[in-house]
Amino acid sequence: MPMRLINLLAMTVVLVGCQSATDSETLAIVNARVYTLAWGEPATDGTPAANAPWDGNTWRPDAEAILVRDGKIAFVGSSEEVRARAGPDARTVDLAGATVLPGLVDSHTHVTEMGRHEGQVSLLGSADENEAVARVAAFAGGVPKGRWIIGYGWDEGAWANVYPTLDALTAAVPDHPVVLTSLHGFAVWGNRLALAAAGIDRDAQATSGGEILRDANGDPTGVLLNRATPMLTGAIPPDVFPPLEHQLEAALLTMARAGFVAVHEAGLTTELLAAFERLDEQGRLPIRVYAMVSARDADLMRRWIARGPRADPTGRLEIRAVKAYYDGALGSRGARLLHDYADCPGHRGVAGGEYGFDEALVSEAARAGFQVAVHAIGDAGNREVLRFFEQVIATAPATRTLRHRIEHAQVVPPDDFPRFARSAIIASMQPPHAVEDMPWAEDRLGKDRVRGAYAWRTLRRTGVRLALNSDLPGSNHDPFYGLHAAVTRRNQAKQPPGGWYPDQRLTPEEAVRGYTTWAAYAGFSDHVRGRIAPGFLADLTVIDLDPFVAGTKDPGRLLDGKVLMTMVEGRVVYGAPPAQGR
Numbered sequence: 001m002p003m004r005l006i007n008l009l010a011m012t013v014v015l016v017g018c019q020s021a022t023d024s025e026t027l028a029i030v031n032a033r034v035y036t037l038a039w040g041e042p043a044t045d046g047t048p049a050a051n052a053p054w055d056g057n058t059w060r061p062d063a064e065a066i067l068v069r070d071g072k073i074a075f076v077g078s079s080e081e082v083r084a085r086a087g088p089d090a091r092t093v094d095l096a097g098a099t100v101l102p103g104l105v106d107s108h109t110h111v112t113e114m115g116r117h118e119g120q121v122s123l124l125g126s127a128d129e130n131e132a133v134a135r136v137a138a139f140a141g142g143v144p145k146g147r148w149i150i151g152y153g154w155d156e157g158a159w160a161n162v163y164p165t166l167d168a169l170t171a172a173v174p175d176h177p178v179v180l181t182s183l184h185g186f187a188v189w190g191n192r193l194a195l196a197a198a199g200i201d202r203d204a205q206a207t208s209g210g211e212i213l214r215d216a217n218g219d220p221t222g223v224l225l226n227r228a229t230p231m232l233t234g235a236i237p238p239d240v241f242p243p244l245e246h247q248l249e250a251a252l253l254t255m256a257r258a259g260f261v262a263v264h265e266a267g268l269t270t271e272l273l274a275a276f277e278r279l280d281e282q283g284r285l286p287i288r289v290y291a292m293v294s295a296r297d298a299d300l301m302r303r304w305i306a307r308g309p310r311a312d313p314t315g316r317l318e319i320r321a322v323k324a325y326y327d328g329a330l331g332s333r334g335a336r337l338l339h340d341y342a343d344c345p346g347h348r349g350v351a352g353g354e355y356g357f358d359e360a361l362v363s364e365a366a367r368a369g370f371q372v373a374v375h376a377i378g379d380a381g382n383r384e385v386l387r388f389f390e391q392v393i394a395t396a397p398a399t400r401t402l403r404h405r406i407e408h409a410q411v412v413p414p415d416d417f418p419r420f421a422r423s424a425i426i427a428s429m430q431p432p433h434a435v436e437d438m439p440w441a442e443d444r445l446g447k448d449r450v451r452g453a454y455a456w457r458t459l460r461r462t463g464v465r466l467a468l469n470s471d472l473p474g475s476n477h478d479p480f481y482g483l484h485a486a487v488t489r490r491n492q493a494k495q496p497p498g499g500w501y502p503d504q505r506l507t508p509e510e511a512v513r514g515y516t517t518w519a520a521y522a523g524f525s526d527h528v529r530g531r532i533a534p535g536f537l538a539d540l541t542v543i544d545l546d547p548f549v550a551g552t553k554d555p556g557r558l559l560d561g562k563v564l565m566t567m568v569e570g571r572v573v574y575g576a577p578p579a580q581g582r
């Protein structure tokens, strides 16, 4: 078993132990910069509420300490007040000036995909073959000889002119079979032991629709393309992959380390949902999971429609939402547009029935009381999904209160912005997408339509509620990356200096709310989470910079933030455990 996985499993044991140890106890969190977010909502232009801790120029924390009892917030105030109320058995956590926010929520994730790579070598971002080989060799140092090593993420598109070969990989890692899948899944690269185990030699014939790359002598070079890739990946013994529950648990721990107390998992099939349910039954969910049933799994949908939404009193695993897909993505020109792609005349993308959207089934889910979240990217996709929600609400008015969501809401026709608020639809948006897509988004859309793209401020101005998230693993889930993108419209290299269509920027307060209070609203938990206030659950994220002050004075610094501690219902799921005694 790779070292990384062993470490994670060991950590799980520690965490579970620490969870039971801190049940039913009193914690005094003192000496912190606490932003409770319990003050009023900002105006739709971003102006803070009159009672916000904002003097027109600077933010300041509105509390210094939190008393937590049995997983709930009992009191919020100064360190002195909290110490006075804490009692002799309380444990004190002195945060030495760190910032505390309501627990961060990533409200659109695919942690199941993140978990699939658990225990594997990441080749994401490796510049060339040498770097990839070096990463595999470093990883192999901790793996017993003979064990398979699996890696992922080398960029077959960028490397297509000169594919890597098995030579350097075999020289660096001679004693383990190595299989490295590519970023987009169209290629796989192996070393000599792996190819031998798969029986891929000079006599092997590629599967039709695939290719075994060969050298001048006709010997395989180590890379297989397209439909030939399973010839190599199929040779990996199944027990090389950790069990599904371990993959999911590890992915959720990764999210806990990144400061998240909850994820909204956007689309689960029968098998994946069952794995989450088993983890929940065994008390192994380190953070909360708000699971959306995938509308692509019609049998699962029908079972849940018959059963109705599940109210989970613990809030660990909520199943009250469904996720449907209406159109494709903008980069690959699958998003449905009202007019032709600017860079592909005659082409408008795919949507609706031809993209597998089962309108009858999804509206049935809404009538059964489920929140409906629909993926819509193109301007036609968004218009048609708005129409879908309007029809559902017209025939069943009570469904308007189900906090329906459009996931991405990426390109909206100018006339359609007000339709979101009219149907009380949440726009669930990804700050990273704007700054990652900016190199080509205008090529696809042209200079007029792009003004309705990633239009956070335009949506806010029409009174739409936003929820901000990463859509991981497609984008980096680091909350500081998301906050920085939301506040600056700049990428990780802080480009462009003035921001990309900066009139769509959000304020630091709105960005933080997008990952806290507004995400809690999108998950129906705003009455118990998303604020630091007496009676609310002690879901907290502790970070080493103040995003309100940094976001206002020097937003580039947001990228430097680090998560120090993540707490779910008073239990530390990541970070230094609280000090004993007072």
Ligand SMILES: [Zn+2]
Pocket: 108, 109, 110, 266, 471
């Ligand atoms: Zn997604």
